[in-house]
Amino acid sequence: MIAALRCVIQRDLLLAARRSSDVMTVVLFFVIVVSLFPLGIGPEPKLLRTVAPGVLWVAALLASMLALGRVFASDHADGTLEQMMLGATPLGLIVAAKVFAHWFVTGLPLVLISPVLALQFDLPQELLGVLVVSLALGTPVLSFIGAIGAALTLGLRGAGALLALLVLPLYVPVLIIGAGAAEAAAAGLGGSAQLLILGAMLIVAAAFAPWAAAAALRISVE
């Protein structure tokens, strides 16, 4: 069972490496969206500092949304998904492995690049840490929740738009608390409360979302 999970993660990472353009699209999208804000709002440092956490969070959310459609689509199209369903490993665990691999190639790069982008907003250094930790805890939650939406809309016409409508409302609590962490830290409150809530969300999402997504996949494949 462990071998199967390791194999799924390895395979998805290998596929991402051989198709690096897919990953680059997501990262570049993130970079461009974040960079548009200072250009649009103007160079007022105080304003930029205030909006920075929110802008980075919204951009990360949209970027991870952009990549969601691909989590299951190609496996569905070529029949691999059926083999995963008929394998010896419970589908929920396979889904968890796939979501982890998906986050590793589309979520983690955003987390790593976010401090560099935050410089455009003149975000003070002590806030950078909180922002990065909040994104590191929050983006996997987005991937887990998004996987349920991706599984539900699998194989539908216009799945992309429907997926956004389905998933974006569910992202709202993560966005509020995630962006709130850096804001609280800016106000001198530390922000650890928000980070702990994000951690709790991550645990709950990792425990339940894969099984919900697995159930949705079984319905989609019927």
Next chain:
Amino acid sequence: MQTSLEAIDLRCVRGERSLFQGLSFTLKGGELLRIGGPNGSGKTSLLRITCGLLEPDQGEVRWGGESVRRLKEEFWARLLYLGHANALKDDLTASENLKIACALAGVVVDARRVTEALARLGLAGRENLPARVLSQGQRRRVALARLALGEAAALWVLDEPFTALDAAAVEDVRSLIAGHVSRGGGVLYTTHHEVSIAAAVSRRIDLGGGQG
């Protein structure tokens, strides 16, 4: 657990049309069961119901006396299903694809056995080519190479295994199936090709034209 597959009073409705109803069969170890019938008569649906991918509108499929939709992984660990789709990734090589397919099925294989299995299906020397550059028939052979590593699965369910294959590959697959049946495994398959496979018990059910 004994190889004993039992379909009881199955009914399948797709859209408005009833594909089949009151369909029952049993398949024990060492038996070969061929599902025949014209296109659209429900052969693939029947195989998917048998695997537990599709829920029948009536009736149930049992493995060792227990419903397959309740057994889940316990049944799937004993099952090898090859559908219409080859389940190959274009960006991975033939041997990577085969290794992954085996790992998903819970079969641990080393590189040597993977190479042997591919060679058995006439793909020697092509193990490290990406699936993208293989022809339709070669891709089918990569998918079918799982049969050469599938002796642990008690039940093989094969959807049109001979499609897109040349005469030599058909012969390879035929002998793999015959070997599995002689080892005491059960094989349920559909095909439009007239291929005679040696088996102690060989039966045929025709859909869309009553039971034969």
